Amino acid sequence: MHLHRYEKWWLTFGVGSLVVFLVVIGVGAFHQGHQPPSSVKTINYEQVDKTAPFDEPGLKKVSGQDWDYELVVVASAFYYAPVEAEIPVGSKVKIIATTKDVVHGFEVAGTNINMMLEPGYISEYVTTLDKTGEFLVLCNEYCGTGHHTMKSMLKVVESNE
Amino acid sequence: MNNQLISRVNKQDARVAMAHMYVAFLALAIGGLMGLLQVFVRSGKYELPGNIGYYQVLTVHGVMLGLVLTTFFIMGFQYAAVSRTAGAFSAKQRTSAWIGFWLMTLGTAMAAVMILLNEATVLYTFYAPLQAHWIFYLGLTFVVVGSWLVGFAQVSRYVQWRKAHKGEPSPLLTFMAVVNSVMWFVATIGVASEVLLQLLPWSLGLIERVDVLITRTLFWYFGHALVYFWLLPAYMAWYAIVPKIIGGRIFSDSLARLSFMLFLLFSIPVGFHHQLTEPGISAFWKFLQVILTFMVIIPSLMTAFSMFAMFEMRGRELGGKGLFGWFRKLPWGDARFLVPFIGMVAFIPAGAGGIINASHQMNQVVHNTIWVTGHFHLTVATTVLLTFFGIAYWLIPHLTGRVLTPQMNTLAIVQAFTWAFGMTIMSGAMHWVGLLGAPRRSSFSTYGDAAQAMEWIPYQIAQAVGGTILFLGIILVLIIFANLAWFAPKGDEEFPVAEVAEQAEKTPMVLENWKIWMTVLVALILIAYTIPVMDIVNGGPLGSKGFKLW
Numbered sequence: 130m131h132l133h134r135y136e137k138w139w140l141t142f143g144v145g146s147l148v149v150f151l152v153v154i155g156v157g158a159f160h161q162g163h164q165p166p167s168s169v170k171t172i173n174y175e176q177v178d179k180t181a182p183f184d185e186p187g188l189k190k191v192s193g194q195d196w197d198y199e200l201v202v203v204a205s206a207f208y209y210a211p212v213e214a215e216i217p218v219g220s221k222v223k224i225i226a227t228t229k230d231v232v233h234g235f236e237v238a239g240t241n242i243n244m245m246l247e248p249g250y251i252s253e254y255v256t257t258l259d260k261t262g263e264f265l266v267l268c269n270e271y272c273g274t275g276h277h278t279m280k281s282m283l284k285v286v287e288s289n290e
Numbered sequence: 291m292n293n294q295l296i297s298r299v300n301k302q303d304a305r306v307a308m309a310h311m312y313v314a315f316l317a318l319a320i321g322g323l324m325g326l327l328q329v330f331v332r333s334g335k336y337e338l339p340g341n342i343g344y345y346q347v348l349t350v351h352g353v354m355l356g357l358v359l360t361t362f363f364i365m366g367f368q369y370a371a372v373s374r375t376a377g378a379f380s381a382k383q384r385t386s387a388w389i390g391f392w393l394m395t396l397g398t399a400m401a402a403v404m405i406l407l408n409e410a411t412v413l414y415t416f417y418a419p420l421q422a423h424w425i426f427y428l429g430l431t432f433v434v435v436g437s438w439l440v441g442f443a444q445v446s447r448y449v450q451w452r453k454a455h456k457g458e459p460s461p462l463l464t465f466m467a468v469v470n471s472v473m474w475f476v477a478t479i480g481v482a483s484e485v486l487l488q489l490l491p492w493s494l495g496l497i498e499r500v501d502v503l504i505t506r507t508l509f510w511y512f513g514h515a516l517v518y519f520w521l522l523p524a525y526m527a528w529y530a531i532v533p534k535i536i537g538g539r540i541f542s543d544s545l546a547r548l549s550f551m552l553f554l555l556f557s558i559p560v561g562f563h564h565q566l567t568e569p570g571i572s573a574f575w576k577f578l579q580v581i582l583t584f585m586v587i588i589p590s591l592m593t594a595f596s597m598f599a600m601f602e603m604r605g606r607e608l609g610g611k612g613l614f615g616w617f618r619k620l621p622w623g624d625a626r627f628l629v630p631f632i633g634m635v636a637f638i639p640a641g642a643g644g645i646i647n648a649s650h651q652m653n654q655v656v657h658n659t660i661w662v663t664g665h666f667h668l669t670v671a672t673t674v675l676l677t678f679f680g681i682a683y684w685l686i687p688h689l690t691g692r693v694l695t696p697q698m699n700t701l702a703i704v705q706a707f708t709w710a711f712g713m714t715i716m717s718g719a720m721h722w723v724g725l726l727g728a729p730r731r732s733s734f735s736t737y738g739d740a741a742q743a744m745e746w747i748p749y750q751i752a753q754a755v756g757g758t759i760l761f762l763g764i765i766l767v768l769i770i771f772a773n774l775a776w777f778a779p780k781g782d783e784e785f786p787v788a789e790v791a792e793q794a795e796k797t798p799m800v801l802e803n804w805k806i807w808m809t810v811l812v813a814l815i816l817i818a819y820t821i822p823v824m825d826i827v828n829g830g831p832l833g834s835k836g837f838k839l840w
Contacts, residue, residue, distance in 0.1 A: 131795045132545075136595050143591040147584055154650045155577065163651045164573040165566045171831035206839050231419050231837050232502065234658045238727030238742050243567055243654040247502050248419060249831030250569035265740040269658035269729035271345065271413050273420070273839025277735035 166244035166254040174248040177203060177229045186210040188222075195221070196255055200283075202226035204233040204246050207275030209266060214281075216258060217288035223255045234270030237283055245270060258285045299370050299785060300378035304689040306387050307373075308775075310366025310440075311686060313395060314359050315771045321354030322764035329716070329757030332750050334734045344733035345411050345840060352414030353405065358398050360670070361433065363678050364523045365390075365440040368467035370685060371526065372444045374785050375461035376451040383443040390439025397432025400425050411840040413731065415513070416489070418505045421836025424493040427485050434478050434485075441471035452802075459797040462530045462543055463787060469550045470522040476811065477515030477558055484508035492836060499833030503570045503826050510561030511819070518557040518586075520670050522550065524677035527630055528597055531681070533788035535626045538604030541596040543790045547801040549589035549596075555811050556585040559818035563648040567657050570829075575822040576650065582818060583648045590641060597634060603791070625694070625702035626684050626786070632706050633676035636713070640668035643721070658731075661724025664717040672713050676706060679767055684783050686774040693781035698770050705766040712763055716756025723749035 132140070157163045177183045182201045188211070189199045197220040203210045204226060216222060226235050228246040235252065236243045239262070244252045266281035299307065324347045330336040331344050338344065369387060373379055379387065403425070404410040410426035448468045451460055459465070488500045488508075529546040533539055540546065562579035565571060605616025621627050643665040646652055656662060683702050687693050694702075724730070728746040737743040800806065 131542075133599070136592075136599070139595050140588070140591060144588060147587055150645075151581060151584060154580070154652065158573065158577055158650055165576060165651050165654060166569065167571060167573040167576060168569045169572060169825070169829060170569070171829065173832050174834065175832070206837075231834075231839060232417055234729070236658065236727065236729065241654045243657050245565075245568040247506075247569060248834045249502065252569045263741065265727070265737055265742045267727075267729055267732075267737060269732070270417075271348075271420075271731045273837075274343065274345065275839075276345070277729075277732040278737075280737045280740070282740070 166252050168251055168253040170251040170253070171249055172227055172251050174227070174229060177227055182225060183227060188214045188216060194223070196223045198222040200224045202235065202281075203229060204235065204268070204279075205229040206231060206233075206273050207268070207279040209235075209268075209279060209281035212281050213284065215284040215286055218261045218285050219257065219259055219288065221255065221257045223253060225251060225253050227251050231272045232270050233268045233272050233279070236267055236269045238265045238267060240264060243269070258283075261285045261287060297374075297785065298782075299373045299689065302384060303370065303373035303379055306379075306384060306391065307366040307370035308686070308689045309391055310362045310369070311682070311689070311771075312775075313398070314362040314366065315768065317354040317358040317362065317398075318764060319768055321351050321359060322761055324348070324351035324354065326757060326761040329754040332732075332734050333754035334736075334747060334750065335754070341408075343408070343411060343840065345413065345731075346405065346408055348731065349405050349411050349413050350402075353401060356414050356670070357430075357433065360520050360674075361437050362394065363682075364470070364519065365394075365437055367523055367678075367681060367685060368444055368470065368526075369440060370689065370785070371463040372447050372467050374463070375787060376447050376464040379443060379447055380450070383446050386446075387440045387443040390436040390441075390443070392436070393439065394433045394436030397429040397434075397436060400429030400432065402429075404429065408840070415509065417509070418489060418492075418500050418502050419834035419837050420840075421489075421493055421838055424490060427490045427493055431482065431485050431490070434482055438475065438478070441474055444468060444471050457799070459543070459547075459799065459802060461787075462540070462546060462790075463526060465547060465802065466522065466526045466530065466550055469554050470519060470526075472808075473515055473522070473554050473557055474519050476815075477512045477519065480508045480511035480561075481513075484512075499835055501826070501830050501833045503568070503830065504823075506565065506568070507561065507571075507819075507823065507826065510564040511558065512561075513564060514561050514583075515557040517666070517670065518553055520674045522553060523681075524630070524633065524674045525550070525553075525593060527677050527681050528593065528634065530788050531786050532597075532627060532630055533600050533604075534786035535624060536601070536604050536621055538600050538607070538788070539791040540788045540794070541600040541603070541791060542794050544795065544797045544801060545592055545596055547797065549592045551801060551807050552589040553586060554807065555814060556582055556589075558811070559814045560586075562818075562822070563653070566650060566653040570826055571822055572825070575818075579818055580648060580650045582814065584645070587641075587645070623699075623703070625699045625706070626680055628703055629680035629683070629706040630677040632710050633673040633680070636668050636672040636676070636710070640665065640673055643668065656724055658729060659724035660720045660728045660730045663730045664720025664724060667713060667717045667720065672709065672717075676709060679705070682767075682771065683774070684786065686771065687778055687781075687783035688785045690775055690778075691780055691782075692774060692778035693783045694774065695778060698773055698778065701766060701770055705763055705770065708759060708766060709763040712756045712759030714756070716753050716760060719749045719752035719756060723753075 233246045264283040268279035410422035560583040605619040608619040610616030610619040
């Protein structure tokens, strides 16, 4: 099939940019470890309250891990537990979350923390909180009448140490 | 030429196509009104009367505009285009289309009644384990099965044409309609199995639990192809109709066919890019589908080149000089050209936004924020919809034996600018506030006067302003529709079908060798989905019971 000369240039430039772009996000994902939240761990969604670590939602300091804190979150229509968490700025935190009923969207507004919570699955994401402030945690997947009232607060504070 | 002989759509076929248009524009009226209510509520200045819920209104909006308007318009338009370019349908084919139309209409009515009774406030994506009434699911099944019957009629007419014209490339518009129908068949297998094997028996109580991730994966196997099912009819008009309207010719028949085949291949094995932030799917398979998703950028670039090459060739033919002189020579006063052209322009930011959305880890910045709503109000609700309006302005009078008068042409241009203006405000505000974190599909909320949520309110007021202007645009287009359907003067409005440029080369028949393309398509789907789906099935948790939380 015949292609016009300019069209060849255009497509070469376009496809070239596309390849560069894919390489950039691929290196970011596989080399620098910046993958979207993709945990494949499962749980019985009817037994969440009795299953560790979800029997004790909240922030925990941990040692011997690649991260400093674990934030365990349980979502249910239309609440988040805990309702508030306070964490020192600069700490690396692993968020471990699941739902007790329908699908919820765990989003910390103003950050890159954004993951779906689906019944039967545990969602995880590791990130460093490098800005102080009060960040609104909301639900960004429709879950019923009270969807827009579902909230929690993540307070990133100056470290005392 | 063949084209002159059959330059009018057969009268009986015109009735089939027109029946689809009535439902489509009725859906536009209802869905548009719901959109207006939503932007009002979300501004925080207005509350819905009585017991009407925000999410009920949102469900009507999504179902009417995302599913009903689009499917009916597309099936009606494609049916007319096949009849116009491949010749009238046989009695059997036409009966299949009529049954399909009535089945879709019945299904729409069933779904609509359940939504109005507040038995199906699950939004148009109906994600489990929120559980709607079984009549809602059955209604949606009828819409899909009905669309299959209308699609089968088109494919059958195409096969008949190919048999009668051995060794010749089929008429371009017929070919494109068939590609889109085939894509629709392959894609809807996903949603049909989700509904028939899982949601319907589950809502009837025949099975107790469904696997939520499987339902979502089946939905998005269908869901991204759905957006290309909306887009390809617009591309049909751009490639094969707009050139005739401006007095030019198709830049390249082969290139048009190749780009359609590439869309067919890369529309389906890409659903994971809607599930990038979900658990249960490993990052590797997400990334693979991200790569496949980005392959559609290639036919998009080809289309952009073809369009502007065609515009330039025509503009120079009309005496345009210099680097950009040809641009001014184009028929800007013709709504049939200008309205789709505005749609094309909107596709530049819309496409760029789409690339951001599908970019693996970058998706986390915008996933389920109202940025996404802003994005698809540019793609489907501007690019696609304005092109559909541009089509309607000649198709409806052609089907009803009337003409587009100069007054209506002017009103159509006013409509398009109203739309572009309103959408710039609404979609712009949505994109911006989405980056700040405001969620999509959410009623007005200050989240207990959280500082961040308070910052979003001015943008939500801007959305209401833009949405109100858009609603005025809907009133204008409904006035034009009513005029063209019932009141415009009788006459012969042309169904424009462009011919290929003289210097273009002969179309290679490999582009119509379905065995090759279907094999590649099936192979891509198997590569993209087999292992991750087996992982979900084998490693799946206890399934979910239904919830009704509204």
